[in-house]
Amino acid sequence: MKYDFKAIEKKWQDIWDEKKIFAASNDYSKPKFYPLVEFPYPSAQGLHVGHPRPYTAMDIVARKRRMQGYNVLLPMGWDAFGLPTENYAIKMGIHPAVVTRENIEKFRAQIKALGLNFDWGREVDTTDPAYYKWTQWIFLQLFKKGLAYKKEMAVNWCTSCKVVLANEEVVGGVCERCSGEVVRKVKSQWMLGITQYAQRLIDDLDGVDYVERVKTQQINWIGRSEGANADFGTTEGDVITVFTTRPDTLFGATYMVLAPEHPLLEKWAGKLTNAAEIKAYQDAAARKSDFERTEVAKDKTGVCLDGVTAINPVTEKEIPIYISDYVLASYGTGAIMAVPGHDSRDWEFARKFGLPIIEVVSGGDIEKEAFVDIETGTMVNSGFLDGLSVAEAKKQISAWLEDNDKGKSTVSYKLRDWVFSRQRYWGEPIPIIHCEKCGFVPLDESELPLMLPEVQSYQTTDDGQSPLSALTDWVNVPCPVCGAPAKRETDTMPQWAGSSWYFLRYCDPDNSDEIASKEALEYWMPVDWYNGGMEHTTLHLLYSRFWHKFLFDIGVVSTKEPYSRRTSHGMILGEDGVKMSKSRGNVVNPDEVVRQYGADTLRLYEMFIGDFEKAATWSGASIRGCERFLARVWGLADIVSGAGGLSPGLEGKFHKTIKKVTEDIESLKFNTAIAALMTLINDIYEKKSITKGELRIFLLLLCPFTPHIAEEIWERMGPGGMAALQSWPGFDEEKCKDDTVEIALQISGKIRARIDVPTDADREAVIALAKSAPEIAGAIDGKNIVKEIFVPGKLVNIVVS
RNA sequence: GCCGCAGUGGCGGAAUUGGCAGACGCCCAGGACUUAAAAUCCUGUGAUGGCAACAUCGUACCGGUUCGAUCCCGGUUUGCGGCACCA
Numbered sequence: 001m002k003y004d005f006k007a008i009e010k011k012w013q014d015i016w017d018e019k020k021i022f023a024a025s026n027d028y029s030k031p032k033f034y035p036l037v038e039f040p041y042p043s044a045q046g047l048h049v050g051h052p053r054p055y056t057a058m059d060i061v062a063r064k065r066r067m068q069g070y071n072v073l074l075p076m077g078w079d080a081f082g083l084p085t086e087n088y089a090i091k092m093g094i095h096p097a098v099v100t101r102e103n104i105e106k107f108r109a110q111i112k113a114l115g116l117n118f119d120w121g122r123e124v125d126t127t128d129p130a131y132y133k134w135t136q137w138i139f140l141q142l143f144k145k146g147l148a149y150k151k152e153m154a155v156n157w158c159t160s161c162k163v164v165l166a167n168e169e170v171v172g173g174v175c176e177r178c179s180g181e182v183v184r185k186v187k188s189q190w191m192l193g194i195t196q197y198a199q200r201l202i203d204d205l206d207g208v209d210y211v212e213r214v215k216t217q218q219i220n221w222i223g224r225s226e227g228a229n230a231d232f233g234t235t236e237g238d239v240i241t242v243f244t245t246r247p248d249t250l251f252g253a254t255y256m257v258l259a260p261e262h263p264l265l266e267k268w269a270g271k272l273t274n275a276a277e278i279k280a281y282q283d284a285a286a287r288k289s290d291f292e293r294t295e296v297a298k299d300k301t302g303v304c305l306d307g308v309t310a311i312n313p314v315t316e317k318e319i320p321i322y323i324s325d326y327v328l329a330s331y332g333t334g335a336i337m338a339v340p341g342h343d344s345r346d347w348e349f350a351r352k353f354g355l356p357i358i359e360v361v362s363g364g365d366i367e368k369e370a371f372v373d374i375e376t377g378t379m380v381n382s383g384f385l386d387g388l389s390v391a392e393a394k395k396q397i398s399a400w401l402e403d404n405d406k407g408k409s410t411v412s413y414k415l416r417d418w419v420f421s422r423q424r425y426w427g428e429p430i431p432i433i434h435c436e437k438c439g440f441v442p443l444d445e446s447e448l449p450l451m452l453p454e455v456q457s458y459q460t461t462d463d464g465q466s467p468l469s470a471l472t473d474w475v476n477v478p479c480p481v482c483g484a485p486a487k488r489e490t491d492t493m494p495q496w497a498g499s500s501w502y503f504l505r506y507c508d509p510d511n512s513d514e515i516a517s518k519e520a521l522e523y524w525m526p527v528d529w530y531n532g533g534m535e536h537t538t539l540h541l542l543y544s545r546f547w548h549k550f551l552f553d554i555g556v557v558s559t560k561e562p563y564s565r566r567t568s569h570g571m572i573l574g575e576d577g578v579k580m581s582k583s584r585g586n587v588v589n590p591d592e593v594v595r596q597y598g599a600d601t602l603r604l605y606e607m608f609i610g611d612f613e614k615a616a617t618w619s620g621a622s623i624r625g626c627e628r629f630l631a632r633v634w635g636l637a638d639i640v641s642g643a644g645g646l647s648p649g650l651e652g653k654f655h656k657t658i659k660k661v662t663e664d665i666e667s668l669k670f671n672t673a674i675a676a677l678m679t680l681i682n683d684i685y686e687k688k689s690i691t692k693g694e695l696r697i698f699l700l701l702l703c704p705f706t707p708h709i710a711e712e713i714w715e716r717m718g719p720g721g722m723a724a725l726q727s728w729p730g731f732d733e734e735k736c737k738d739d740t741v742e743i744a745l746q747i748s749g750k751i752r753a754r755i756d757v758p759t760d761a762d763r764e765a766v767i768a769l770a771k772s773a774p775e776i777a778g779a780i781d782g783k784n785i786v787k788e789i790f791v792p793g794k795l796v797n798i799v800v801s
Numbered sequence: 802g803c804c805g806c807a808g809u810g811g812c813g814g815a816a817u818u819g820g821c822a823g824a825c826g827c828c829c830a831g832g833a834c835u836u837a838a839a840a841u842c843c844u845g846u847g848a849u850g851g852c853a854a855c856a857u858c859g860u861a862c863c864g865g866u867u868c869g870a871u872c873c874c875g876g877u878u879u880g881c882g883g884c885a886c887c888a
Contacts, residue, residue: 041888083887155886166886213805217883220804330885415885422886494886534806534882571882579881608826610814614807615881622813625826631841672815675825682825685842744821749869751821787868794820799868 003634005598009708013115021724022066022117024073028523033070035062036503036563038532038540039077039124041495042103043084047110048580049588049606049618050572054531056603057569057612057670059116061529063704064665067728073524074117075506077124078104082495083166086426090458096426100127110591115599115707117724122509126498131505132428133449134515135497138547140431140442141554147193150440153419154286155464157185163460164423173287184286185464190430190491192418194546198222201415201545210566211613214537221538223414228398230337230407232256233311235318236271238264240310243332243412246342246374247401248393251382252360253337254350256310256321257302259329260285265305274306278323285325300326300349312337313406314383314397324349330416344370361390418543420494425458425467427492435479435486444480452492466490499540500547503527503562521557530563533571541566567668570615572606577617588618600706601627607670607705630709632681633702636690637713645693651735653683654697658731661701670705677701692717697729745770746797747779763790770796 016022035058040051062074080100089096104125111118124131142148156165160180164187169176194201202222205215227245234240240256258265260282269275281303302324309318326345327336340350340357347370350357357366362380364371371377379385384400385393401407421430431443431450443450453474455467469475469490479486501515507524508516515521532541548562573579574586581587593602604626610616646654657680664673680698684690690698696719703710703723714723737759743766745753753775757766767788770776776798783800790796 038888043888079888164886167884168887170886217805221884223804419886424886495888496886499888533888535888536883537805538883539885540888573881577880608813614814617813619813619827622827625813628841629826671813672825675815678825742821746820746869749820749867754821789820789868791820795869797820797868 003631003709005600005630005708008712009113009115009599012708012711013112016115016117017112017120020121021722022072022074023119023121024075025071027071028519030071031069032073032524032528033062033065034073034524034527035065035529036075036506036527036531038530038536039079039499039502040107041079041082041084042100042107044088044099044103045582045587046103046106047590049590049593049602050580051111052114052116052590052602053572053606053609053612054533054569055111055116056114056606057668058529058531059118059603060607060670060704061665063117063707063724064662064728066724067700067703067726069727073122073506074119075122075124076111076116076118076120077122077502077506078107078126079495079499079502080104080125080127081427081493081498083168083424083426086424086458089426095454096458097127100125113594113599114590114603117707122506124502124505124509126428126495126502127426129449129451130512132498134505135428135493135501136431136443136448136450137445137515138501138551139428139493139497140445140448142192142550143432143440143442145550145554147196147550148420149191149193150188151191151417152186153189153191154184155187155189155423156182157464158182162462162464164464182287187421187423187464189419189421190432190489192420192546194418194543195413195415197546197549198224198413198415199411200549201542204545204549204561208561208566209564211568213534214541214566214568217534217537218542221415221542224411225413226409226411228401228407229333229410230313230401232313232337234321235309235311236268238267240264240321240335241333241407242335242337243410244337245412246339246394247397247407248379248382248385248390249339249342249360250312250314250337250397251385252339252341252358253312253319254340254356254358255319255338257324257327257336257338257346257349258321259327259334260323260325261329262323262334265323268305268308271307272305274303277303278305281323281325288325300324300345300352302349302353304353313404314400320355322349322353331414332412340370341366342370342372344372346370360385418496418546420497421491422494423460423464423466424492425452425455427494428452428497429468430489430491430493432489433477433480433486434489435482435484437484438479438481438486440489441480441486466492468492496540496543500544501551503530503544504548504551504557515551515556525557526559526561527563529565529567531567531569534568537568567613569612570610572609573615573617575618575620580618588620593623597623597627598630598708600709601630604630604674604706608674610671612668612670629678629681630706632685633698633706633709634713636681636684636695636698637716639684639689640692640695640717641689642691643693644691646697647687647689647691647694649687650683650694652738653680654694655731655735658697658701658729659733659736662728662731665704674705677705699723700726700729741793743770743793744795745773745776746795747776748799749797752776752779759793763792766790767796767798770798 037054037058062072066072085096085099088099156170158165158175158180160178161175170182175182202219225245227243228247229241229243232240302322305321310321312319338346340346341359342361358381359366360382361371361377363377374390377390379388379393398409429450429452433441435441453471458467461469475488477486477488504516508520511517544562551557552560576586605623608626657676660676661673699710699714710723739759740756741759742754742756744751753773755773757769767790780798780800785798786801787799
């Protein structure tokens with residue numbers, strides 16, 4: 001009988017669909033398991049082979065857990081607002097909603113063709129008004145709690161297209177589309193106060209099971225640092241507050257540096273005799289991104305303020321003030337005290353501008369480089385701090401600053417508030433009305449969803465406003481409070497909005513009265529296992545944790561954290577070893593692989609390709625190994641003999657394989673689980689027969705990985721029911737052990753021989769056996785034995801001198 | 802530049818609380834089957850030397866700790882992800 005994967009896969013996909021085999025049950029008495037994959041952005045290109053990797057992985061986990069008796073919710077949806085669809089719409093003149101609908105259809109069909117067991121009854125779409133009603137609702141709650149506010153922020157502005165650009169659309173400082181000049185334009189933007197949750201976002205990582213690199217990256221991104229604010233006087237009487245992590249070096253502060261955007265510069269405009277030079281520098285800085293500005297490799301630049309100087313609060317000496325683009329307005333207070341002796345950026349800057357470098361911590365050579373060690377140095381040239389350690393000096397100077405009312409200890413975070421406005425069409429409208437008299441007025445909740453209106457053009461207006469601002473009928477409304485003429489907010493939300501809470505909606509996707517019912521949230525949340533790409537660690541993952549914490553605070557959800565466990569998959573690279581992209585022409589389309597080899601082979605290959613957590617290179621040739629394996633699986637039906645259970649020759653191997661597959665699935669080691677199944681099938685073929693009982697177990701182990709072929713053979717061999725709904729096979733720990741084990745015999749760390757010893761033999765017995773082995777006996781004869789090392793089941797090492 | 806991760810045969814990868822490096826698969830070579838080819842099956846396959854048993858070397862590079870290092874420490878280097886309006 002030929003293995004006709006096309007017919008088999010179609011047959012089972014139809015059965016799963018029609019019978020809704022994988023729909024989560026609303027029986028809240030059963031133990032639940034809620035695994036989650038990141039819902040895709042439905043792009044026009046369709047799926048590429050990178051998508052199925054995490055999907056198949058969680059599908060395998062879900063199928064296995066279902067067989068272990070859990071009520072499983074494995075949902076899928078669409079993160080469908082966003083820039084590429086909007087740009088496509090502008091180019092083709094098609095409504096983004098139409099494009100989105102088509103793309104979703106395509107994605108859904110492709111995903112179904114892979115035999116993934118998503119619960120299609122719970123699909124969500126962030127662009128559906130029934131969904132974004134609740135995205136808007138959450139925004140209103142944030143606004144009411146003061147966590148959404150407006151602030152002047154810079155946006156990228158293409159001077160030629162006259163359009164606001166995303167950072168991604170700015171390539172090398174020019175517009176990606178027209179190569180026109182890009183400048184930073186200041187605009188009033190909605191912001192979300194994620195920084196107020198900074199400490200909790202760090203602290204609560206202790207209570208969740210995230211892979212270490214994700215935790216570390218989030219902690220570093222939030223970037224907590226302890227230090228002090230210090231107030232420097234100026235000859236103008238104004239105070240410049242700086243944040244420093246090294247208040248101990250205050251005596252060594254020989255100049256100050258302000259960010260080019262610092263507000264005091266405008267105030268002092270009249271006093272500065274080199275105003276033109278300053279203006280030119282500010283303009284140049286405005287064209288650079290923060291990323292370009294902080295690159296240390298480049299030469300330090302800056303301008304000294306002529307006409308205003310600062311006063312070091314502890315030495316009371318006058319020191320010059322510079323502006324330089326290596327100081328960012330967005331971090332700390334936008335101003336620093338420069339201590340060139342003990343900060344390498346300040347050191348470079350001081351060298352270039354011929355500024356004095358004073359040593360205040362001894363231990364290095366400040367003629368050669370800044371001395372930044374905080375463990376070993378001793379304070380010098382620092383008045384009352386002299387002779388102290390850095391740590392002690394920090395304490396004393398902080399106390400001095402507070403006592404003299406010149407600053408205080410403080411904590412600063414690198415995390416910045418979230419810029420939440422987009423001057424774009426294809427996003428959720430922000431449900432706020434601006435009234436001259438009443439300020440920003442939230443739309444009444446009864447008016448949600450605030451529908452995204454139809455427009456003529458999806459392009460940003462000539463003055464950088466959202467396309468919605470052209471709709472005067474829509475924009476001009478009476479103020480809900482005082483009735484005076486007022487205007488709607490015309491910016492839309494970023495794509496991150498809809499994806500910050502979608503996992504809640506899956507719990508109860510059709511609810512029109514709430515985000516989801518209390519009972520559904522109580523039962524399903526938190527997500528038990530969320531797998532996604534490392535590239536989402538610092539934005540989506542952090543944003544959604546922030547929203548969830550906010551929803552916890554206002555009593556909508558009852559868990560502090562949305563996800564119990566977070567794992568991360570590696571990317572699938574093209575055959576040339578680099579990221580797949582249309583421009584490189586190395587994209588592999590899963591449809592073609594499915595057509596040629598079948599979904600089961602694709603699934604198996606994607607899981608076998610390598611370490612799930614690392615990037616892997618696609619290989620058209622290697623798929624053949626998985627194809628051969630499935631052909632051998634299909635062939636098992638031909639060598640069935642005997643109905644019974646495990647045969648003597650294979651019993652131990654079956655127990656070991658069950659154990660290996662059971663454990664490896666939970667620890668994301670799909671590749672070695674498959675290798676174990678391959679080893680087992682090799683053993684079966686060597687024996688040339690398999691009992692019905694053995695085949696049954698083999699199929700159950702295989703079922704999560706390659707469900708179609710497993711179901712088909714299961715059905716043909718006739719035990720009845722579906723493989724996917726059987727119980728997961730168990731194993732006996734005792735039967736996983738062999739009677740004897742091969743150990744290595746070493747002399748002073750060099751392997752000299754290998755022998756078999758009883759698995760349960762003790763140290764003395766094994767060492768005696770080792771010494772009697774001819775290679776060892778000869779080597780230790782007449783030598784002085786210094787040490788005997790025994791590692792059970794591994795080796796004996798006899799150290800001689 | 803900053804933060805995070807990684808570097809193992811011709812290739813994808815396995816093995817780490819420090820204990821036999823290279824499981825499993827691909828490619829390749831030889832053999833079986835076939836008129837022949839494909840498919841399939843069997844055998845071999847890190848490098849060097851040797852008829853062989855075997856020996857020596859070998860986990861990016863340099864150094865350290867240890868009876869023993871792919872694993873721990875210090876340094877270097879290369880590649881990948883992120884850097885806040887791509888998703």
